[in-house]
Amino acid sequence: MKTDGLNKWIKEWYDLYEDELKTMMHDIWAHPETGLDNKYAAETAAAFARTHGFPDAMLMRAGQGIQPSDNPNTVFATYGSGKPVIAIVGELDALPQLGNEAVPERAAIAGPGHGCGHNLIAGSCMGAACALRYAMEKEGIQGTLKLVEAPGEEVGRGKSLLAFDGMWKDCDLCIMWHPGTDGFNAEPQLGLVIMAAKFEFFGKSAHAAGAPWNGRSSLDAVQLMNMGVEFLREHVPTTDRIHYQITDGGGAPNIVPDYAAVKYFCRGASTEDAKDLFERVCLCADGAALMTGTKAEYGLIFQIPYFYVNVPLGEHLAKVSQQIPDVDYTDEEYAWAKKLYESYFEKEAPADKDELLPPAKKTFEGIDPVLTCTDAADMSYFCPTAHMHGGGMLAGTPGHHWTITACSGTEIGMKAAVRAGKVLAEGAFEAFGDEELIQKCWDDFKRQNIPTYEELYDLPLKPEAF
Numbered sequence: 001m002k003t004d005g006l007n008k009w010i011k012e013w014y015d016l017y018e019d020e021l022k023t024m025m026h027d028i029w030a031h032p033e034t035g036l037d038n039k040y041a042a043e044t045a046a047a048f049a050r051t052h053g054f055p056d057a058m059l060m061r062a063g064q065g066i067q068p069s070d071n072p073n074t075v076f077a078t079y080g081s082g083k084p085v086i087a088i089v090g091e092l093d094a095l096p097q098l099g100n101e102a103v104p105e106r107a108a109i110a111g112p113g114h115g116c117g118h119n120l121i122a123g124s125c126m127g128a129a130c131a132l133r134y135a136m137e138k139e140g141i142q143g144t145l146k147l148v149e150a151p152g153e154e155v156g157r158g159k160s161l162l163a164f165d166g167m168w169k170d171c172d173l174c175i176m177w178h179p180g181t182d183g184f185n186a187e188p189q190l191g192l193v194i195m196a197a198k199f200e201f202f203g204k205s206a207h208a209a210g211a212p213w214n215g216r217s218s219l220d221a222v223q224l225m226n227m228g229v230e231f232l233r234e235h236v237p238t239t240d241r242i243h244y245q246i247t248d249g250g251g252a253p254n255i256v257p258d259y260a261a262v263k264y265f266c267r268g269a270s271t272e273d274a275k276d277l278f279e280r281v282c283l284c285a286d287g288a289a290l291m292t293g294t295k296a297e298y299g300l301i302f303q304i305p306y307f308y309v310n311v312p313l314g315e316h317l318a319k320v321s322q323q324i325p326d327v328d329y330t331d332e333e334y335a336w337a338k339k340l341y342e343s344y345f346e347k348e349a350p351a352d353k354d355e356l357l358p359p360a361k362k363t364f365e366g367i368d369p370v371l372t373c374t375d376a377a378d379m380s381y382f383c384p385t386a387h388m389h390g391g392g393m394l395a396g397t398p399g400h401h402w403t404i405t406a407c408s409g410t411e412i413g414m415k416a417a418v419r420a421g422k423v424l425a426e427g428a429f430e431a432f433g434d435e436e437l438i439q440k441c442w443d444d445f446k447r448q449n450i451p452t453y454e455e456l457y458d459l460p461l462k463p464e465a466f
């Protein structure tokens with residue numbers, strides 16, 4: 001017997017604790033942290049978990065093994081025992097320079113902000129895990145639920161470090177959700193592969209006016225490398241993406257710098273494309289060093305691997321989503337969204353509410369290729385993995401943006417996270433009792449001949465390198 005497409009205990013949990021869950025999401029939103037340093041967010045999420053059925057929720061640091069840490073960035077908790085093992089996964093990190101008030105216009109707050117809505121991901125995961133645990137207890141469900149709030153997605157490392165910790169190796173399914181500017185959607189997104197690298201150049205310093213002939217400029221090398229890459233751009237597959245950031249350009253204009261550095265993200269549609277692109281970018285670095293009489297040193301700092309998507313799991317979650325009512329935004333919330341639209345696009349907002357805040361997708365059409373990527377891909381080497389997406393953001397706005405920071409601090413984002421959490425909880429609840437479904441997901445997993453994680457990472461990756 002289901003109400004609103006949900007097991008009655010899952011529904012009851014949300015009826016009781018939805019407001020408290022939103023308070024937690026807002027708290028994480030108001031304390032944005034970047035990279036792998038999501039201590040406040042982890043502590044906030046762990047405190048919630050401890051009072052909602054996971055008294056032993058552990059605060060740990062990804063990459064240091066599954067054990068308590070006093071400098072934590074990850075929350076890990078389990079409930080139940082035996083097979084199947086289902087992980088519900090969240091994220092905690094924010095982005096630099098995207099701070100904004102939760103108002104429908106640009107009102108910058110200095111510093112980072114939740115410009116990708118990961119506070120909402122934290123809330124979707126937490127709500128889902130707590131509601132599911134509640135239902136499992138009430139109904140005596142067999143199996144193990146894992147709750148994992150992961151750090152550092154934006155630096156491509158959190159779920160990879162957790163993979164090295166052994167977090168995913170016993171899982172039968174890993175499921176999560178990410179907000180987006182389209183409507184909620186469980187179609188598996190096939191993203192790009194990233195190879196991220198740091199390039200350092202070592203030259204000779206000199207007085208930039210008095211004796212520049214004695215200098216060998218490492219900044220010249222960085223600039224010539226970047227120039228080479230700009231020409232390279234024309235001659236790579238159209239799905240390749242290359243972006244860089246000069247992280248060190250010397251100390252002062254009047255010193256020829258003996259050290260400069262640049263970080264690169266090389267993205268391709270396949271492992272081969274990304275690898276080929278990375279190797280050609282390295283040649284640009286070698287050429288620049290040769291031209292400037294400097295020395296180049298470089299190495300990978302992380303990769304986001306190919307995401308082996310799982311269609312049967314996506315199909316199952318899409319079916320669950322279709323039985324759950326859509327987010328019910330109020331007239332005031334639509335008016336807020338309209339104002340944000342007009343402030344950002346500088347034109348009149350569409351009259352159709354669905355064009356502002358798109359509804360959940362009602363169909364399932366299979367794999368959806370996209371140009372972004374996520375470290376959820378790392379989990380897909382261990383078990384069938386789903387990364388649902390969409391909802392909680394204004395349609396048409398760019399990702400990684402202050403408009404998303406604004407939405408993520410309001411009911412616009414948080415209502416979407418609550419609904420997504422219900423899909424996760426109900427999807428997992430039904431999977432616990434459906435051996436055939438799990439088998440179907442695993443058949444699809446095995447059919448893809450996925451390399452092992454060890455085969456994927458034959459590179460010595462140091463967590464502190466990035």
Ligand SMILES: [Zn+2]
Nearest residue numbers: 116118153178
């Ligand atoms: Zn994100």
